[in-house]
Amino acid sequence: MMTALQESSEPKRIHPHKFTLWVALGSIVMMFAALTSAYIVKKNQSSWLEFDLPRIFWYSTFTILLSSVTIHLALKAFKAREMSRYRLFITTTAILGVLFILMQWWGFRDLESRHIALTGPKSNSAASFLFVITGLHMVHVLGGVIALLVIFVRAYRVRVKNYSSLPIELVGTYWHFVDALWIYLFIFYNWIG
Amino acid sequence: MTRAGGVIADNRTIKDQSMSNEAVIHSPVEVAAHDEHGEHHHHHETFITKYVFSQDHKMIAKQFLITGMFWAVLGGLMSVLFRLQLGYPDASFPWLETILGKWAPGGHITPAAYYALVTTHGTVLVFFVLTAGLSGTFANFLIPLQVGARDMASPFLNMLSYWFFFTASIVMLSSIFVETGPFSGGWTAYPPLSALGDASPGSQTGMDLWLISMALFVVSSLLGGLNYIATILNMRTKGMSMTRLPLTIWALFFTAVLGVLSFPVLFSGFILLIFDRNFGTSFYLSDIFVNGVGALPNEGGSAILYQHLFWFLGHPEVYIILLPAMGMASEILSVNSRKPIFGYMAMIGSLFAIAILAFLVWAHHMFVTGLNPFLGSIFVLLTLLIAVPSAIKVFNWLTTLWRGNIRFTPGMMFAIGFVSLFISGGLTGIWLGNSALDIHLHDTYFVIAHFHIVMGVSSMFGMFAGIYHWFPKMYGRYLNNTVSYIHFWITIAGAYMIFWPMHYEGLAGMPRRYFDYSNWESFKNFVELNRFISTVAMIVFAAQILFLINFFYSIFKGRKVTSLNPWGANTLEWTTPLRPGHGNWPGEIPEVHRWPYDYGKDGTEFIPQTTPVGADESHH
Numbered sequence: 001m002m003t004a005l006q007e008s009s010e011p012k013r014i015h016p017h018k019f020t021l022w023v024a025l026g027s028i029v030m031m032f033a034a035l036t037s038a039y040i041v042k043k044n045q046s047s048w049l050e051f052d053l054p055r056i057f058w059y060s061t062f063t064i065l066l067s068s069v070t071i072h073l074a075l076k077a078f079k080a081r082e083m084s085r086y087r088l089f090i091t092t093t094a095i096l097g098v099l100f101i102l103m104q105w106w107g108f109r110d111l112e113s114r115h116i117a118l119t120g121p122k123s124n125s126a127a128s129f130l131f132v133i134t135g136l137h138m139v140h141v142l143g144g145v146i147a148l149l150v151i152f153v154r155a156y157r158v159r160v161k162n163y164s165s166l167p168i169e170l171v172g173t174y175w176h177f178v179d180a181l182w183i184y185l186f187i188f189y190n191w192i193g
Numbered sequence: 194m195t196r197a198g199g200v201i202a203d204n205r206t207i208k209d210q211s212m213s214n215e216a217v218i219h220s221p222v223e224v225a226a227h228d229e230h231g232e233h234h235h236h237h238e239t240f241i242t243k244y245v246f247s248q249d250h251k252m253i254a255k256q257f258l259i260t261g262m263f264w265a266v267l268g269g270l271m272s273v274l275f276r277l278q279l280g281y282p283d284a285s286f287p288w289l290e291t292i293l294g295k296w297a298p299g300g301h302i303t304p305a306a307y308y309a310l311v312t313t314h315g316t317v318l319v320f321f322v323l324t325a326g327l328s329g330t331f332a333n334f335l336i337p338l339q340v341g342a343r344d345m346a347s348p349f350l351n352m353l354s355y356w357f358f359f360t361a362s363i364v365m366l367s368s369i370f371v372e373t374g375p376f377s378g379g380w381t382a383y384p385p386l387s388a389l390g391d392a393s394p395g396s397q398t399g400m401d402l403w404l405i406s407m408a409l410f411v412v413s414s415l416l417g418g419l420n421y422i423a424t425i426l427n428m429r430t431k432g433m434s435m436t437r438l439p440l441t442i443w444a445l446f447f448t449a450v451l452g453v454l455s456f457p458v459l460f461s462g463f464i465l466l467i468f469d470r471n472f473g474t475s476f477y478l479s480d481i482f483v484n485g486v487g488a489l490p491n492e493g494g495s496a497i498l499y500q501h502l503f504w505f506l507g508h509p510e511v512y513i514i515l516l517p518a519m520g521m522a523s524e525i526l527s528v529n530s531r532k533p534i535f536g537y538m539a540m541i542g543s544l545f546a547i548a549i550l551a552f553l554v555w556a557h558h559m560f561v562t563g564l565n566p567f568l569g570s571i572f573v574l575l576t577l578l579i580a581v582p583s584a585i586k587v588f589n590w591l592t593t594l595w596r597g598n599i600r601f602t603p604g605m606m607f608a609i610g611f612v613s614l615f616i617s618g619g620l621t622g623i624w625l626g627n628s629a630l631d632i633h634l635h636d637t638y639f640v641i642a643h644f645h646i647v648m649g650v651s652s653m654f655g656m657f658a659g660i661y662h663w664f665p666k667m668y669g670r671y672l673n674n675t676v677s678y679i680h681f682w683i684t685i686a687g688a689y690m691i692f693w694p695m696h697y698e699g700l701a702g703m704p705r706r707y708f709d710y711s712n713w714e715s716f717k718n719f720v721e722l723n724r725f726i727s728t729v730a731m732i733v734f735a736a737q738i739l740f741l742i743n744f745f746y747s748i749f750k751g752r753k754v755t756s757l758n759p760w761g762a763n764t765l766e767w768t769t770p771l772r773p774g775h776g777n778w779p780g781e782i783p784e785v786h787r788w789p790y791d792y793g794k795d796g797t798e799f800i801p802q803t804t805p806v807g808a809d810e811s812h813h
Contacts, residue, residue: 016346016424016428017347017427018347019423020350020419023418023419023422023423023453024419026417026454026455027456028457028725030453030457030458031221031457031458031461033458034457034461035461035464035465038465038501038502041501042495042498045313045493045495046493047492047493081745119472119473120473124493125494126337128468128476131465132362132465148564168417
């Protein structure tokens with residue numbers, strides 16, 4: 001139905017897929033808003049365990065910030081049709097994404113090594129909340145990595161050339177979003193919640 | 194005069210079809226023999242791509258409708274079964290054992306089975322029938338047709354939305370057949386009953402399946418909702434400004450916004466529930482003392498937290514169910530009164546107000562949970578504020594009908610029935626919204642009566658109105674009118690006879706969710722009344738079977754639609770061919786020049802949206 005899309009949308013209008021993505025992001029925001037407000041409610045009740053965040057979260061924060069820069073450069077390279085630079089940057093972004101996920105996982109391991117149970121009967125909901133919210137964010141980053149892999153495979157296809165920057169723009173918007181979401185969560189854990 | 198011409202054509206058509214009993218309302222333009230030539234895309238479609246994995250919004254709408262109807266029958270049948278228990282607690286029905294097996298030994302439904310039936314009835318009717326079946330059907334069908342688009346913003350996501358719903362249905366259906374039965378802790382799935390696997394048989398595998406099914410369902414509604422919003426805002430045809438949209442579209446728009454913003458919150462609640470159930474966390478569970486087990490090892494959890502997360506969806510959900518019915522009623526009332534809708538902008542404004550307030554009233558479901566009374570009083574105020582936009586809508590529907598040239602088509606009957614039920618049920622909402630009164634009325638049959646009338650039955654009526662009104666566009670045939678009227682009168686009379694008496698039971702303090710009331714001295718005087726309610730429920734259910742027969746018979750054998758615009762409506766869906774193909778319009782998408790409610794303007798019966806504004810035309 002691409003013909004239909006082109007027919008009814010004027011050039012100035014935002015592409016329907018982009019708009020759909022923005023609404024979806026609003027939806028994801030609501031999910032995390034629910035969880036972080038539940039976190040605040042629980043924090044003000046008794047038996048809340050205070051503990052230091054894993055230090056590696058600082059490094060993972062830096063990593064995901066860096067990945068936002070690389071995906072931005074990837075989009076710029078694609079628009080300039082510098083395909084080798086483009087491939088380099090999306091590959092870097094995907095690797096940084098995977099690195100971020102691994103770092104978050106190491107963070108969980110760090111908590112467990114300090115005998116702060118994330119799940120199970122001995123767990124405190126403070127740690128469980130951190131695990132669920134951070135874990136859910138990791139799943140969203142993983143979704144971004146999968147999307148990156150798809151456009152990565154496309155970038156190496158020789159036969160079919162695609163000149164539309166829409167898929168990369170969509171992935172880019174999503175990627176910046178999960179980045180911003182993590183920054184929010186990081187600030188929330190450290191200074192708000 | 195157009196009007197007179199139309200009447201003559203009508204008479205002729207009735208004479209021609211003297212064997213048929215349908216009242217025929219035709220616009221003068223008759224279209225014959227062009228039936229099958231409306232197809233736009235002639236690319237080859239296999240059975241699989243056309244009927245199964247279709248990306249055509251009209252086919253997806255029908256898939257939602259038929260699946261929703263399947264669940265409506267099953268959910269309705271469940272209510273008949275548990276009404277049998279409530280009406281005849283001492284009687285034995287051997288045939289029950291035949292169909293239910295160990296759930297009804299000796300022809301008596303067991304308490305566990307009773308709770309399973311009540312829970313599944315609630316879940317299925319609220320989510321699968323009145324959310325997916327209602328807005329899934331009509332948002333899919335009407336949005337592209339009425340805004341003038343070839344399909345949804347993303348037909349692929351739209352297809353996924355149905356198949357997530359289908360998978361959710363399969364999982365929910367299979368939960369009925371597991372050894373320990375489906376979940377039986379109420380459709381709200383409050384912990385600890387939902388969080389502890391040992392709480393009841395249904396809390397084991399049944400609850401796992403319930404959660405999986407609901408998670409899939411949330412994904413389905415989100416995919417659907419994203420598409421509906423993007424399509425309405427981005428894909429409107431030339432000239433279709435937001436204030437030229439039919440009210441159905443406005444209602445479906447706010448419905449989608451509510452769903453997209455509130456279902457994720459429910460999803461969060463479910464994730465925490467899954468962790469409590471399966472990974473031993475303490476979000477909702479605390480060291481409560483469980484009979485036979487002792488205190489739980491969990492510490493610090495709060496079951497109230499779940500209620501907050503649940504009702505943050507739960508209350509908008511009421512409007513997710515109700516708004517599509519409101520939108521369709523507005524459209525159908527205006528078309529069949531042959532009058533513009535009264536207060537078009539006020540209708541949009543009140544939809545907007547309801548959508549905002551929907552997010553600010555959830556705690557009125559929790560007045561008796563130990564909520565801070567001061568907080569409670571704020572929620573009372575916000576809840577009662579909903580009366581304002583609701584009253585605006587009712588006033589506008591009544592003034593639309595006022596001195597209208599009313600055509601009592603079956604769709605119109607159901608739309609009027611919707612308004613009636615919305616008033617009756619809405620008034621008791623003012624009672625329940627008061628936290629002081631709620632102390633007495635909470636969890637009684639008064640609540641059952643209120644929400645069934647105002648949201649359950651009235652939305653069902655909206656759905657029926659929509660089906661009767663748009664069936665000719667969906668299937669190119671008419672439903673049988675006589676059967677439709679019988680269906681209407683039994684259903685409206687039955688709905689009131691079932692739920693009106695429940696108000697009195699509730700006022701007398703009769704609590705909901707009990708298996709057998711005949712053992713309580715205080716409720717002995719309701720034995721006869723309960724029997725009456727149960728009997729009516731069975732009759733009403735039988736009338737729905739009549740509707741089903743009419744529906745499926747008419748798809749294949751109903752009288753063929755021969756006029757492009759059988760109701761003389763202004764909206765764009767009636768400018769498509771009789772059986773529109775994928776892409777909806779064979780040529781260009783028509784341009785829109787006016788709002789959709791120019792009925793009876795300047796002496797003309799109706800002026801479709803595609804008609805350019807004449808030089809000497811008055812302003813509406």
